[in-house]
Amino acid sequence: xxxxxxxxxxxxxxxxxxxxxxxxxxxxxxxxxxxxxxxxxxxxxxxxxxxxxxxxxxxxxxxxxxxxxxxxxxxxxxxxxxxxxxxxxxxxxxxxxxxxxxxxxxxxxxxxxxxxxxxxxxxxxxxxxxxxxxxxxxxxxxxxxxxxxxxxxxxxxxxxxxxxxxxxxxxxxxxxxxx
Numbered sequence: 001x002x003x004x005x006x007x008x009x010x011x012x013x014x015x016x017x018x019x020x021x022x023x024x025x026x027x028x029x030x031x032x033x034x035x036x037x038x039x040x041x042x043x044x045x046x047x048x049x050x051x052x053x054x055x056x057x058x059x060x061x062x063x064x065x066x067x068x069x070x071x072x073x074x075x076x077x078x079x080x081x082x083x084x085x086x087x088x089x090x091x092x093x094x095x096x097x098x099x100x101x102x103x104x105x106x107x108x109x110x111x112x113x114x115x116x117x118x119x120x121x122x123x124x125x126x127x128x129x130x131x132x133x134x135x136x137x138x139x140x141x142x143x144x145x146x147x148x149x150x151x152x153x154x155x156x157x158x159x160x161x162x163x164x165x166x167x168x169x170x171x172x173x174x175x176x177x178x179x
Contacts (some may be wrong), residue, residue, distance in 0.1 A: 006029040008057045011064050027147035038072040078140045094160035109164050116171050130170050153164045
């Protein structure tokens, strides 16, 4: 907002999402603080509050609201938060071609994919869902440690593994939707 006229201003071109959400630039974040900041910012700039304002301010309001949603979703999810931290460090995320995953990990992913390819079976779905949840929690803990010791190469490898499990989670959700 303009300090003198209180008119909403355009968002910065490349804002730091951590700064926008008033969080430390760290993999470890306070989710409750993030949620409070999200609600506070949305209350201030939500488009519904700008219906009677000039079109330019309405447009800025939509831009700010969209940016706040993006920042919240990015920082809330461990995978996207980790990828964003890599991006801020100038590192590219691992590509499938340059990721040298250990064969045991790739075999585990293959086995889960094969189970998902089988006909619908709620017991198997629950087993896979539990396995994915446990693996994601384990990877999140390892990722937190890697970022805290500033081991970006290790973080990059862990994020690549996390992507595999996120893809499996998406496949599982698609299988569970009744057809």
